[in-house]
Amino acid sequence: IIKYTQNKILLPEYDVFEERRHYLPGNENSLKVIDFKGLKIGFTICEDAWVDEEITGPRGYETDAVSVLCNKGADLIINIAASPYSRNKISLRQRLFQKLSQKHNIVFIYVNQAGANDDLIFDGSSAVYKNGRLLLQAESFKEDLLFYDTEKTYNFTASSGQNRMHEVRSALVLGIRDYAGKTGFTRAAVGVSGGIDSAVVLTLAAEALGPENILALAMPSEYSSPESLSDAQELCRNLSVKCTELPIHSVFTGIKSSLAGIFSGLSEDITEENIQARIRGLFLMAVSNKFRALLLTTGNKSEIGVGYCTLYGDTCGALAVIADLYKTEVYELAALLNRGSAVIPQNIICRAPSAELRTGQKDQDTLPPYDLLDRIIKKYYEEYKSPQQIIAETGCSENLVIDIIKKLDQAEYKRYQLAPGLRISEKAFGSGRKFPVVKKLSYRSINV
Template identity: 50%
Template sequence: MKIALAQINPTVGDFAGNRDRILEYAARGAELGADLVVFPELAVCGYPPADFLEKSTFVAKAGHTVAELAEWTRAPGRPSILCGTVMPTNVPVGKQVKNVAALLSGGRVRFVQQKMLLPFYDVFDEQRYFEPAAHQQLIEIGEKPLAITICEDAWNDKDFWPRQLYPVDPVESLMEEWQKERVKEQRIILNISASPYWHGKAQVREDMLAALAERHGAYVMMVNQVGGNDSLIFDGSSLVIGPDGKVAARGASFKEDLVFFDTDAPAVSAAKPWDETVATWSALVLGTRDYVRKCGFKKVLVGLSGGIDSALVAAIAVEALGVENVVGIGMPSEYSSLGSIADARKLAKNLGIRFELLPIHEVFAQYQHVLKPLFAGTPFGLAEENLQARIRGSLLMALSNKFGALVLTTGNKSEMSVGYCTLYGDMVGALAVIGDVFKTRVYSLSRYANREREIIPQATLEKPPSAELRPEQKDSDSLPPYDVLDPILDAYVERYCSAEQIAEEQNLDVALVRSVQKLVEQSEYKRQQAAPVLKVTRKSFGMGRRFPIAVKVQV
């Protein structure tokens, strides 16, 4: 059987655009002689649609779009289409919609497979919306039987995972049906997915699907969505794995692709080395590009301090949007070093972007003058430091309003974890590009940015991190060194380890670990007011990590 896997980049709610993308790739599949062209989970409406699923007009538009796609298949010689969409359940009890894979052939919806396993963890919220399937069944195309699954339906193999999340395994049920009815037929398991990226997931996904293929003696074909939708980034990386567990074909990562495979002429794909620094860079570039463009904007503003975080964000933005769409704004105060201003200028020159300097000395002095009667008798401290950050935030937002450019925030995950950031100051903006990147990883990504030539100045890479909000300030004045802090945060924020576990594991004083934990807990109110964070780790700040603000507990 000749199958084309079309990993496309849909936009939530853009039914016309998604339809045209599907038809474009269906036509490309037809040119290759495909019998079937397969598209990702909810490709018709975009993933994740969230509460749009509760709007009957949204669901109705999905139905109209599916009808248009089905009509395309009416013409002789055209391949069938298998695509993900939402459909009404039309039942009096239970959820109103279902997540389905619709097989379109001969001008009609020939078959619908409903998703059975609905994830309700991390960023997933599918049990909120969808009615799960009660059963699964095989379908034939050209006398070839197919087992169709949707994303999570393939993620419950008892032989791969130490603990199953669900009491049923849709793939196992489909293979039992195959064993009863089609014993001699070549086994093909199709999986349409919207599987978001995080560090290490691509390898886990490949290993899991390979184990599934070997266990059932089947071809496993997974087509995955690509692109960014809000905080989530989808890497594509679609796969065809043979019954021997070896990868027979693979799609590109972080860009659209069409993977063609003929089960009657199998091949083995060369192993693809997976570098997590390159993958993270690609994810952040894609996530930034899609967030800006899908929100209807072209240009972005980045406050350039001369530090490494803002330098990295600017470099990512340039690759994502082009030099003509990125503007750097320097906003030095009396505490900004001449070196930092020079580094910001040099970065802008290296990137080729427009750079504007807006000194805040006079504005800061005026604020202090206005506040002087109330601040009388108090020492210079956090209020004055944060005031500088808030002046900068106000200037950036004024420019955003005036010129219609989104502000990209520059805080990293280490800072957001412990609250080393200013609410309504450096946290203002539309997107936290590196909000899921620990400081130590910021350096590795910055070195990658310089892979071909110097983009980020060497002085920026070498100087001690500083917010420059008071004389001779350094991050290490308030925080442990980042090579100590980041492993603690990784263990506590991403793996939920206790203070005692972290102290023992990392050979640290438990009091130090508890002090870091306290900073994390005290900063929850800031994170819940932060810009959306591009997710590149297993546990990022945002909808996948849910904690109350008012608490009195350390665990």
Template identity: 45%
Template sequence: MKIAVFQANPVIGDLEGNKEKIIRGYKKATEEGADLVIFPELFLPGYPPLDLVEKEEFRNAVSQCAHEIANKTGDVGLIFGSITEDYQEVVGTGVYNSALLCYDGKIQFVQSKSLIPNYDVFDEVRYFEPAKKIQVHHFKDEILGISVCEDIWNDADYWKKRRYEIDPVQRQVDLGASLLINISASPYAYGKRKQKYEMLNVLTRNDRIPLVYVCCVGAQTDLIFDGASMCFDDNGRLCMMGKTYEEDYFIYDTAVNYNEVTNIESSFEKEALDALVMGLRDYGRKTGFQKALVGLSGGIDSALVTYIAVQAFGNENVHVVLMPSQYSSRGSIDDSLKLIENLGISHNIISIQPVYDKILEMLDVVFEGKPRDVTEENIQARIRGIYLMAVANKFGYMLCTTGNKSELAVGYSTLYGDMCGALEVIGDVYKTQVYKLAKYINRNAEIIPVEIITKAPSAELRPDQKDQDTLPPYEILDRILQLYLEEQKEINEINEEINDYETVYKVLRMVDLNEFKRKQAPPVLRISTKAFGYGRRYPIVQGWRK
């Protein structure tokens, strides 16, 4: 069977646009001799549609578009993800996350998702019911076992501990499926693609059955979908894999003996940069922004974000603003100007000092008798936020924030200051990883000035300020944060490795206390297994660690 894989990028809620992508893709594949055409999970409404699912008008429009798509089909099959409804039962939502198989002008078969995820960034239990039946469908010379995303992530041969009692795909194998098809919208995190390959390799090798896994690509606010659709033969060999971080289309012929694909996942540096560039580009494109603005401080974080913005929008569409104060070193300004020249971008230099001095003068009466502290430091950051928002508003720029994951974790960012913006571009990148990315960018030529990479990190909000004045070295800080955030370990477990209880306690306490800031932060592009945002729901008011 010749199977056309469309690894495409939907826009959530753009039913007409997504519908036309499906119809155009079907026509193209049909003309090129395909027997079956496949699009990803929930491609018609876009994934994740969230509370749009609760709108009856939206569901009705999705249903109408699905039938209009089916009406365009002939004897070539078409599978795509959509919403279906069944209100025969009085309990539950009555709404399903489904794979629709269309041919001969109709929706001929529907297989809904059986395993409804409710962890990390997933909240599908809020919207969808599990499938009532797990079935297979005879089509041409194959018996199709069609499943949706999570249904394939519960294979007993691969997982030592499974989330769910049932295995929908194994049920389809037992029913005689000769070809497995999984449509997916699986958010990316570094290392997940390799895990996915290993899992699907075990499944297809043990069950001696070929599999076509079709994943969407693109970014939806904070979630990044890397594509990399995979086709396995009945020996568990990966025969074809889609491109990463871009739309792709190819035809997989189950009768052809392909060379095995062995290059599954690249280095962290390449994967992270590709993911962040696509994430920023898609956020801008899907929200209507064509130009980006960055506050350039002379530090490594803003330098990295500026580089990513140039890759996403082009250097002609990126503008930076330098906002020095009396505490800004000459080196920070010179280093920024060197980066600006290397990237070929436009800039302004606007001092915050006159405004800062005036604010302090006006607050003298209120602050009388109080020593200077972090309050005055935050005022500087907030002035910069006002400047950046003004420029963004006036010229239609998308303002990118520059805080990294380490800073977001411990609260080294200022509400209504450097947290102003539309998107936290590197908010899921630890400080130590920021340095790795900068060095990777410079692997062939110096783009980020070496002075920016080698200087000691500083917010430059008071004389001779350094991050390590109040934080442990970033290598230690980031390891504590990884153990706490990604690995869900607590203080005693973490201290077994770090062997510094006071430091571990201090870091964890800082993370907990600054949850209120993160609740007000822009969305964070997710490239790890536990990013700040929708996938980590921690109470602001709590007494766990007093």
């Protein structure tokens, strides 16, 4: 028997949320308080409780559903949520709900979804608050069951919780596991280059699905260093993952021979570099098809941001595991994954990053050092800083800042065609980004 229904009052319309396109909101007059065994219970749905702009930031809502329910006599409010994870989100929610429960002198029960769907990861972290105190806390990044007794006294001591990179690790493992499971895959495939990105993705995949369910492919070329191949093989041994070597040299030579006529008189350039990446993409997709293995891509946020990737090459795959991690964060995560047991060889961590698509190639031939690149991208994309502000705050030259911003804007067409990337930041490339591919941009000289 359905005794009561309630519509969501506040429909978010920012970033990944587009609820007003699909639903009509309820109104505050529909909010009711239910009497149950002497308790007066009110219900809110997810965003309905995000009403304190000192904590949440500007939302522009006119209705405060929590205050309405409290004015109607509620002494316990349940918030049913599907609130996606991002860094610092767990602690932000805790501050918000502690403040609401203290402000209104109520019990506030937060019930959040646990699991992942597409690029969104729901961390669970359900909790009970009373008069500003945290009484009970459910597990994060897994399903959990708590019982709250309204007549019992609780003396809960909150744990210090996971640090930032522990949270990220748990989120990405959950994201891989649920994406695979909910799409019917039990195995995954990863191309391993001997670089840090593929090493981290392979390690996370083995943790999520089990090493026996991971297919690792090493695809050396004439430009691959012997160390890269041996480090990739050592990584796989450390993880107990089977590694298959598929050299691409003969295929690359054949393709160049086939194109020799039309390319006659032209020097080799990035075209030949991209051909190598696309051969590897072809091999990976073939293995994915033949063995029904979910292909995981290995690009990071820094490289995806500036377009330092090859369409239909290293971008091939169904899920971009570290697409929302800056390169510097990939190294942080690698350090965490190596705690206790150094599964990722130190050579991989220490070697200068390289795509190894030409002789002597290094990432820094094309890009500034990653710590600097990441700062520029974050300030422009996540903090909405102007070029002038970025120059002033980083001390970088105008030419460098404008060059990176141009690369960010011009790479939009690549990002439109990428696999969904697991989201762990407040501003990720993907479903929440609504920028056109075709746009007229002007990069004028800046006076600072």
